[in-house]
Amino acid sequence: MDLEPLISKAKMASAGKTGGWRNYRPVVDEELCTTCGVCTEYCPEGVIVNGKIDYDFCKGCGICKEVCKQEAIRMVLE
Amino acid sequence: MIYPGNASCQGCPISLAMRCLDEIENPVVAMPAGCSTVIAGLHPHSAMKLAVVHVPFASTPAVACGLSEGYKKLGIKANVIAWMGDGALDIGFSAFSASAMRNDDIIAIVVDNEAYMNTGNQASLSTPLGAKTTTSPMGKRIARRNVGLITLAHHANYVATATVGYIQDLRAKFRKAGKLEGFRFIHVHAPCPPGWKFPSEKTIEVARKAVMSGAWVLYEYEKGILEFSAVGKKFLEKKNRIPIAEYVRTQSRFALSDEEIARLEREIDEEIEILLRFKKPRDSNS
Numbered sequence: 324m325d326l327e328p329l330i331s332k333a334k335m336a337s338a339g340k341t342g343g344w345r346n347y348r349p350v351v352d353e354e355l356c357t358t359c360g361v362c363t364e365y366c367p368e369g370v371i372v373n374g375k376i377d378y379d380f381c382k383g384c385g386i387c388k389e390v391c392k393q394e395a396i397r398m399v400l401e
Numbered sequence: 402m403i404y405p406g407n408a409s410c411q412g413c414p415i416s417l418a419m420r421c422l423d424e425i426e427n428p429v430v431a432m433p434a435g436c437s438t439v440i441a442g443l444h445p446h447s448a449m450k451l452a453v454v455h456v457p458f459a460s461t462p463a464v465a466c467g468l469s470e471g472y473k474k475l476g477i478k479a480n481v482i483a484w485m486g487d488g489a490l491d492i493g494f495s496a497f498s499a500s501a502m503r504n505d506d507i508i509a510i511v512v513d514n515e516a517y518m519n520t521g522n523q524a525s526l527s528t529p530l531g532a533k534t535t536t537s538p539m540g541k542r543i544a545r546r547n548v549g550l551i552t553l554a555h556h557a558n559y560v561a562t563a564t565v566g567y568i569q570d571l572r573a574k575f576r577k578a579g580k581l582e583g584f585r586f587i588h589v590h591a592p593c594p595p596g597w598k599f600p601s602e603k604t605i606e607v608a609r610k611a612v613m614s615g616a617w618v619l620y621e622y623e624k625g626i627l628e629f630s631a632v633g634k635k636f637l638e639k640k641n642r643i644p645i646a647e648y649v650r651t652q653s654r655f656a657l658s659d660e661e662i663a664r665l666e667r668e669i670d671e672e673i674e675i676l677l678r679f680k681k682p683r684d685s686n687s
């Protein structure tokens with residue numbers, strides 16, 4: 324029996340471009356960001372690295388803004 | 402271990418915990434129904450960068466055990482993980498308990514959002530006193546079950562509690578469990594924004610306040626001895642804790658009288674007392 328069709332394939336965007344869910348957009352102030360990596364650790368999506376955000380998938384939860392010790396992230400209404 | 406663009410809610414603790422699975426080598430996951438399944442994706446797509454076997458609720462630890470034994474027979478290195486919600490643990494508890502006693506070579510990870518969230522927030526045995534769910538609309542009048550304590554009473558091989566609030570500590574425990582053999586249990590506290598009714602950016606703050614108030618105690622139990630984890634150690638002392646009311650206030654799910662708040666405080670003290678007894682090696686326990 325060919326089991327191949329029964330096996331789901333791993334991919335980005337299994338639920339689509341979730342960036343469209345955002346109400347607020349996180350914006351990083353590059354002057355303040357020390358690239359410490361705390362936001363990267365806590366972002367549930369894994370879409371913020373060294374102050375760069377993948378807005379196609381960032382859901383706008385605001386966790387990065389909360390955990391940033393430098394207060395380098397602002398949430399801006401979309 | 403999880404791709405972006407998955408179906409988790411904004412601020413989801415489970416998605417965050419799933420990212421940390423990259424600490425475990427050769428992972429294979431057995432996963433019953435729950436938010437995790439939805440996040441893992443709808444066939445033919447998967448959000449997971451690892452093999453997932455979707456299983457019926459009560460069978461999860463049993464399937465994990467079978468997979469683990471099967472891989473051994475085939476000479477394939479695998480860390481088989483039974484990845485369950487708190488509801489799945491309720492429903493599969495006898496399989497879980499038996500697996501712990503058999504010392505199956507699996508890692509049981511429970512991501513505990515303290516209710517059956519995927520079906521719209523029904524109370525589980527993990528739901529704390531006073532929490533409103535669709536099956537406890539006035540606030541649950543029964544205390545939560547402390548699964549960590551029960552698993553300690555099994556004298557399981559490895560037992561740890563973790564939280565998405567302290568992600569390095571959680572990662573270290575995933576990493577350690579991945580290197581050990583036998584039955585390993587990690588109970589992950591997973592504050593859920595829609596279910597617990599707090600804004601999505603507060604997941605980490607709520608998780609940390611649970612630890613700071615003593616509502617969630619961080620420890621590891623290995624070779625018969627319990628060690629409290631460094632990040633939460635100081636909150637064992639009552640004078641360092643924040644009042645439980647401060648944790649409760651971070652969420653809109655609670656309906657608690659002053660007496661019940663006092664009862665929660667008392668139960669925290671009692672649970673820490675019991676945990677302290679596991680700090681002594683088992684043989685010298687009187």
Ligand SMILES: Cc1ncc(C[n+]2csc(CCOP(=O)(O)OP(=O)(O)O)c2C)c(N)n1
Pocket residue numbers: 434435436437457458485486487488489490514516517518519520525
């Ligand atoms: C045998 C069986 N009974 C009931 C259900 C319906 N069901 C799907 S998910 C779920 C709740 C799961 O709760 P939990 O394990 O806590 O996971 P969460 O969604 O909270 O992460 C239930 C009852 C099912 N899928 N299978």
Ligand code: SF4
Pocket residue numbers: 349365366367368369370371376380381382383384385386387388412
């Ligand atoms: S808003 Fe949320 S999803 Fe977007 S980058 Fe920040 S933590 Fe990640």
Ligand code: SF4
Pocket residue numbers: 408409410411412413414415416436514518519593594595596
């Ligand atoms: S309901 Fe809670 S646990 Fe479930 S996907 Fe949403 S945030 Fe995550």
Ligand SMILES: [Mg+2]
Pocket residue numbers: 486487488512513514515516517518525
């Ligand atoms: Mg649950």
